[in-house]
Amino acid sequence: MDAFKETLLEELGTRTVFTIPLLGGIPVAESVVVSWIIMAALMIATLLLTRRLSVRSPGKVQVALESAVEFLNGFVKTNIGRHWRPFAPYLGTVALYIALSNLIGIFGLTPPTKDINVTAALALMSMVLIYGAQFRYNGLLGGLKKFAEPMPLLLPINLMEVVIRPLALCMRLFGNILGAFIIMEMLKFVAPVVLPAIFSIYFDLFDGVIQTVVFVFLTTLFTGEGIKEEE
Amino acid sequence: MLEFHLSNILFTIINLLVLHAFLRKFLFGRVNAVLEARAALVKEQISSAEESNRQAGELRTQYETKLTDAHQEAAKLMADAQNRAQRAYEGKLAQAEADARQLRSQAETQIAAERMAMLRDARNEVASLALLAAAKVAEKAMADAGDQAMVDEFLTEVGEQT
Numbered sequence: 001m002d003a004f005k006e007t008l009l010e011e012l013g014t015r016t017v018f019t020i021p022l023l024g025g026i027p028v029a030e031s032v033v034v035s036w037i038i039m040a041a042l043m044i045a046t047l048l049l050t051r052r053l054s055v056r057s058p059g060k061v062q063v064a065l066e067s068a069v070e071f072l073n074g075f076v077k078t079n080i081g082r083h084w085r086p087f088a089p090y091l092g093t094v095a096l097y098i099a100l101s102n103l104i105g106i107f108g109l110t111p112p113t114k115d116i117n118v119t120a121a122l123a124l125m126s127m128v129l130i131y132g133a134q135f136r137y138n139g140l141l142g143g144l145k146k147f148a149e150p151m152p153l154l155l156p157i158n159l160m161e162v163v164i165r166p167l168a169l170c171m172r173l174f175g176n177i178l179g180a181f182i183i184m185e186m187l188k189f190v191a192p193v194v195l196p197a198i199f200s201i202y203f204d205l206f207d208g209v210i211q212t213v214v215f216v217f218l219t220t221l222f223t224g225e226g227i228k229e230e231e
Numbered sequence: 232m233l234e235f236h237l238s239n240i241l242f243t244i245i246n247l248l249v250l251h252a253f254l255r256k257f258l259f260g261r262v263n264a265v266l267e268a269r270a271a272l273v274k275e276q277i278s279s280a281e282e283s284n285r286q287a288g289e290l291r292t293q294y295e296t297k298l299t300d301a302h303q304e305a306a307k308l309m310a311d312a313q314n315r316a317q318r319a320y321e322g323k324l325a326q327a328e329a330d331a332r333q334l335r336s337q338a339e340t341q342i343a344a345e346r347m348a349m350l351r352d353a354r355n356e357v358a359s360l361a362l363l364a365a366a367k368v369a370e371k372a373m374a375d376a377g378d379q380a381m382v383d384e385f386l387t388e389v390g391e392q393t
Contacts, residue, residue: 089254090255
């Protein structure tokens with residue numbers, strides 16, 4: 001049992017796969033390497049799928065691709081409003097990356113989102129996106145005024161949210177994926193045959209997709225909140 | 232244990248930016264371009280269809296007015312022709328009637344003239360006959376009063392008949 005506890009604690013941290021011998025050695029974590037694999041897969045798939053796009057006679061794959069992109073565009077449009085255009089590609093990228101990261105456990109690789117550094121980076125990017133958009137589309141003064149909305153009394157809470165929002169995003173994703181990972185490890189430890197396969201459907205597939213949706217949805221919602229009322 | 236590595240965070244951010252740039256260009260850019268091109272195509276086709284519809288409607292009204300014009304023209308021509316034919320017919324009829332009347336009157340005058348001539352001839356004949364008869368009677372010497380009376384009567388009768 002102690003050995004099992006040790007392995008679980010070990011799983012909390014990040015394994016360093018190799019170290020770049022520059023500037024006194026830059027460690028490259030397992031999550032980063034898996035991220036590269038995911039990126040490579042996404043890029044290759046993109047290039048394969050968008051090879052022959054046709055305006056007049058789209059094939060089945062193109063139709064599916066188009067409906068997915070249209071769904072993303074519509075979703076971002078309803079939540080962000082007039083200035084949706086520059087946000088859709090980033091949110092789509094994040095959605096694809098997180099979804100693949102969460103689901104890659106099925107293929108036996110460690111999910112990058114189990115690494116808190118990855119989710120922290122994602123949350124930091126979201127923070128930059130949310131407050132960057134707020135100042136970009138309202139101006140410096142308008143952006144600052146947004147913190148006093150809907151009423152000046154909420155100013156401290158709104159300021160605290162600058163930190164709370166990314167922290168919550170980071171911890172929610174990390175906690176869910178790590179929790180699912182640990183539960184799956186325990187299940188494999190207790191009953192290594194049929195049970196893990198069944199529970200994997202929930203913990204790897206369902207939870208992974210849900211957490212993707214939650215992360216992207218909240219980022220979109222917060223971004224929209226910062227700029228939408230301007231219209 | 233749970234720990235933050237700056238290098239790890241930076242790697243992830245760079246990864247995300249690279250992936251974002253790539254996907255924006257090759258996935259979302261391409262697909263959105265196709266979607267926009269299709270939307271533009273549909274819009275253009277709809278507007279061109281509306282345009283040709285409008286043109287067709289215009290042509291139709293044009294043809295309809297032309298057709299009505301033609302109908303009217305034809306009716307007018309027909310009426311004209313009928314009018315003219317009627318007039319010609321009436322003219323011909325009147326001419327024929329006048330001709331006939333003239334012919335008849337000519338014939339009548341001719342008949343009358345002939346009759347007159349015949350009568351005159353007959354009277355002349357009778358007169359000469361009477362003269363002849365008178366001469367014969369005179370030759371035989373009209374002695375008695377009976378003969379004288381017969382000649383007188385005869386002459387009166389002839390004169391009455393003419």
